[in-house]
Amino acid sequence: MTTLRKASSNAARRSEASRQAILTAAFDLVNEVGYAKLSIEGIAARAGVGKQTIYRWWPSKGMVLFDAFLMLGEGSDGEAVLPDTGDLEADLKAVLRATVAELNDPRYDEPMRALNTEIMHDPALAAAYAERLDGPMKELKRQRLRDAQRAGQLADDLDLDVAVEMLWGPLLNRWLQRGGPLTSEYADAVVETALNGLRPRR
Amino acid sequence: MTTLRKASSNAARRSEASRQAILTAAFDLVNEVGYAKLSIEGIAARAGVGKQTIYRWWPSKGMVLFDAFLMLGEGSDGEAVLPDTGDLEADLKAVLRATVAELNDPRYDEPMRALNTEIMHDPALAAAYAERLDGPMKELKRQRLRDAQRAGQLADDLDLDVAVEMLWGPLLNRWLQRGGPLTSEYADAVVETALNGLRPRR
Structure with a gap:
C-alpha cells in the first residue's frame, strides 16, 4: 500500500510538473511568436511533452493560456485586498x-x-x-x-x-x-x- | 481621345464594382465562417475576382474588413451630428x-x-x-x-x-x-x- 501510494504521489508530482511546464511554455511562447502563430504543437515542443498530454487536459490553446494566467495568480496570497488608507x-x-x-x-x-x-x-x-x-x-x-x-x-x-x-x-x-x-x-x-x-x- | 477617356472611365467603373463586391463579400463571409476562417481566397471566390486583385489593393484580411466598415459609413450623409434637444x-x-x-x-x-x-x-x-x-x-x-x-x-x-x-x-x-x-x-x-x-x- 505504501508503495502504491508513493507511486501515485510520484505520478501526481510528475503531472503537476508537466502542467507547470506547459503553462510556462504557453506564456513564454505567445510572447515570442505572437498569438496567431501559437500552436499546441509549439507549446508541447517547448514544454518537452507530447501534444496528446496537452489535448488530454485542455480543449484549445485559448484554455491553456487562460490557465497560464490563473497560475500567475496562484503565487499571490488569496487574501488580496485593495489599499484602504481612508483616502x-x-x-x-x-x-x-x-x-x-x-x-x-x-x-x-x-x-x-x-x-x-x-x-x-x-x-x-x-x-x-x-x-x-x-x-x-x-x-x-x-x-x-x-x-x-x-x-x-x-x-x-x-x-x-x-x-x-x-x-x-x-x-x-x-x-x-x-x-x-x-x-x-x-x-x-x-x-x-x-x-x-x-x-x-x- | 473620347474613346480613350471612355475606356478609362469604364475601367474605373469596373474597379469600383470589384471593390464593392470584395468588401461586401468580406463582410458577409466573416459572418458566416467566423474571423479565424476568413481568408483572402474565400473573399476572392465569393466576390468573383482573382485573389491577386485583392492583394493588389489590400495587404491583409484585416484591412479588407476595415474598408468594409468604412464603406458601410459611406451611405450615411457626412453631416451626422448627435441629437441635441437641450436635455x-x-x-x-x-x-x-x-x-x-x-x-x-x-x-x-x-x-x-x-x-x-x-x-x-x-x-x-x-x-x-x-x-x-x-x-x-x-x-x-x-x-x-x-x-x-x-x-x-x-x-x-x-x-x-x-x-x-x-x-x-x-x-x-x-x-x-x-x-x-x-x-x-x-x-x-x-x-x-x-x-x-x-x-x-x-
Whole structure:
C-alpha cells in the first residue's frame, strides 16, 4: 500500500510538473511568436511533452493560456485586498496606476491581448474568465467601493458594478484599441472624472 | 481621345464594382465562417475576382474588413451630428441605447469582433481605425459634450476625451469581454452614473 501510494504521489508530482511546464511554455511562447502563430504543437515542443498530454487536459490553446494566467495568480496570497488608507481618491489612483503599469508591461502585453482575443470569440472561455479571473478581481474592487460607500464617501444609491466599469473600463479600452497614450496621468484623470462626474459640482 | 477617356472611365467603373463586391463579400463571409476562417481566397471566390486583385489593393484580411466598415459609413450623409434637444441626459441615453442595439445586432457582431481583434494585434490598423473611423465618431461625441459644456450643463474643466471614454467605454468593454448583459437599462445606468459621478451630490 505504501508503495502504491508513493507511486501515485510520484505520478501526481510528475503531472503537476508537466502542467507547470506547459503553462510556462504557453506564456513564454505567445510572447515570442505572437498569438496567431501559437500552436499546441509549439507549446508541447517547448514544454518537452507530447501534444496528446496537452489535448488530454485542455480543449484549445485559448484554455491553456487562460490557465497560464490563473497560475500567475496562484503565487499571490488569496487574501488580496485593495489599499484602504481612508483616502479613496488616492487609493484608486494608486490602484489604477498599477493597472496601467501592468497593461504596459511588455511581458504581459501579447499574452493578455491573446487572452482577450479568445474571450471575444469564445463565449465558453468568456464565461470561465468572468467566473474565475475577472469575477474575483471585480469583487475586490467592489469591496473597496462598498467600504467607501458605507463611510459616506460614495453615493448611497451608486451601482457598484457600473462604478467598477467606469473606473477600469477606460483603461482597458485604451489598451485594447490602442486609442491613446496609457499613462499615470490618464489613470488620475479617469479617477477624478469618475468621482466628480461630468456635471458641474456647485 | 473620347474613346480613350471612355475606356478609362469604364475601367474605373469596373474597379469600383470589384471593390464593392470584395468588401461586401468580406463582410458577409466573416459572418458566416467566423474571423479565424476568413481568408483572402474565400473573399476572392465569393466576390468573383482573382485573389491577386485583392492583394493588389489590400495587404491583409484585416484591412479588407476595415474598408468594409468604412464603406458601410459611406451611405450615411457626412453631416451626422448627435441629437441635441437641450436635455443632455435624455440625448445621451438615446445615443447609448442606439450603441447597445448596434453592438447586439447579429449582423455586425462577428465583423466587429473581427475588426477589434485585428486592431488589438496590429498597431498599423489600430492607427488607421483611430484616424478614419473612431476619430470622426469621437469628434461628434466631443462636439455634443462641448455644446453642453458651453451651456453650463457640464463641468468647465471637464476633459472631454476622458468623458467620452467614460460614457462609451463601459458598453464596448461589456460587449468585448461578454462581462454581463448589454441592455438599455445598462446604457441608462452608465449615463446617470457618469453625469452624477460616484461621490454623493449634496
